[in-house]
Amino acid sequence: MAKQGDSEQIPKIKKRSLHNIYGKEILKKRLESETFPRTTLSFYRYVILESVEELRDTLYLEWDSLGLLGRIYIAREGINAQISLPSHNLGLFRENLNSRNEFKNIPLKIAVEDDGKSFLKLDLKVRKKIVADGLDDDVFDVTNVGNHLNAEEFNRHLESGDSIVVDVRNHYESEIGHFENAILPQSDTFREELRILLELLNGKEDQKILMYCTGGIRCEKASAWLRHHGYKDVNQLHGGIISYAHEVSQKGLESKFKGKNFVFDGRLQETISSEVIASCHQCGSTSDRHVNCANPGCHILFIQCESCSEKYEGCCTEECRNVLHLPEEKQKEIRKGHLNENRFFTKSRIRPKISDLYKTQKPYETI
Template identity: 30%
Template sequence: MRYTVAALYKFVSLPDYAALQPWLKVMGEHLGIRGTILLATEGINGTIAGSDEAIHALLDYLRADVRLSDLDSKFSDSEEQPFLRFKVRLKREIVTLGVDGTDPNKQVGTYVDPDQWNAVISDPNTVVIDTRNSYEIGVGTFAGAIDPATESFRDFPTWVQQNRVQLEGKRVAMFCTGGIRCEKASSYMLSEGFPDVMHLKGGILKYLETQPEQSSLWQGDCFVFDQRVAVGHGLSETDWTQCFACRTPLSPEDCQSAHYVTGVSCPHCFKPDTDVTRFEERQRQIDLAKKRDEPHLGRKG
């Protein structure tokens, strides 16, 4: 069985967001869907996977709410169920920036469609910023984009303040995996007085889904937060994996290292004096579960 994976989000005022949780949970479990949906007063965000019919049934259910009628969603496929369970969580923010008053429902940067993105980021007067975290950027990014070297999206405002002089007076174009982080980042930068801010509509995923590879300015693959680890053009699963010990994404070259042991260590976390017994036992349990065709908490790699 192939699974349909849907990444969805929308910034919209949902003052009754807590009341939506039990209905969504029942609906998702009834349809056999797995993944996570986040709800907050500022909107909805999530990635879910299930049969194609189940995913579209849940999206139809959400879009029946007039506030979510134009809910943004992006689709890809997976040969295996990439999630372990279905969760609907209540949050203060659907993507955590940690700056009070930043509200994309009140102000947001200019949306750039994927087919216009190449022209925007090729303009020498445009500063292009990848709003994702460093470990994601290590898997792939757009040519010429700035890596803010953040470990968390909450670090982005500090980076902006530390680099104000270099950014002021420039047109800023930002991007992220699905569009939600760069959209919120654009709201923050507008509130900080940057007048010309734009962001990639639908994020990297929509770009890779819709733009021809031969004219693409994307370099590498795109990290995703599930057991597929990364996808490429056409949103096809690639051959990246992930270290169980440190969660670092691993390229095929990393996996050839003498320091890579499946489920135990990788070139990024290997230490000669590390006690690997518990990791070896964990990997043994993962392998046994796979032989029995049963789910296990371990991730790919």
């Protein structure tokens, strides 16, 4: 790994594994032992990439040398990345990206809040698409995207009241934070979101549409999809909520976004404004604290206040809390088989009230 003060060149690539080979506990200890700060950032670009498998291996070696951790998807259609890297290697990483025409001058969106613990490992995967949308890109022009608006322009349209504002994220993201008066599709996936959008906006083809998402990538495809279906005035927040938060802060603008921004890493969220607009799924008190159930056999994503976290020991139900106290071998036995694996919808909106789950659900088969 390059260190501060090293020659401004990409470190020499050494022969080593192209995948992570360490367990979670080792990775945690390694991250905690670091004595330098990290920067969390994201970037994407729709661009035709050649020899994707070979490119993936080359990037893994180069980026591992720079100490990158994170989740990166590459496909024939481009790249989508959420990463953290040693802050002193940020310049080297920019040079690395700029050394390839496909990634040259790619915008990097720095996290609004950053504790340096967003990722544990480097996970670089080849996918058919960089965002799973379920669309056939051959039937419409994916480059015919909406007009890009900066924060000031986006605010102006919000204030004018002449626009329909649409959140292009999943329900569990918008639940903890969203723009004022936005339509919040109750979707579990982006694939589902695109279908719901056409239903919600049916008959509004001539109205001004304002779209936003986390970092902008989903709006790129969604805006092109709407234009393909005859929507004439489609606009999108450039750089998404992340860039909006930075611009609002830098220019002293009023933030029209209320609450927190959900992020897909170890942080789970970052604060955009001080309002708490969500409620604990267990007791109903004001909270926007997303957690995963501490029972590995469940791992459901839900909102849990500090009080309920203490009461349920980080679990979503009394049943999961009971499982957590069983011997590890018994827990592993319980998790075996399709009947017990992923017993709850991890992110689905179609679920009973979590505080009532243990009253209605069947117990684990082997308890």
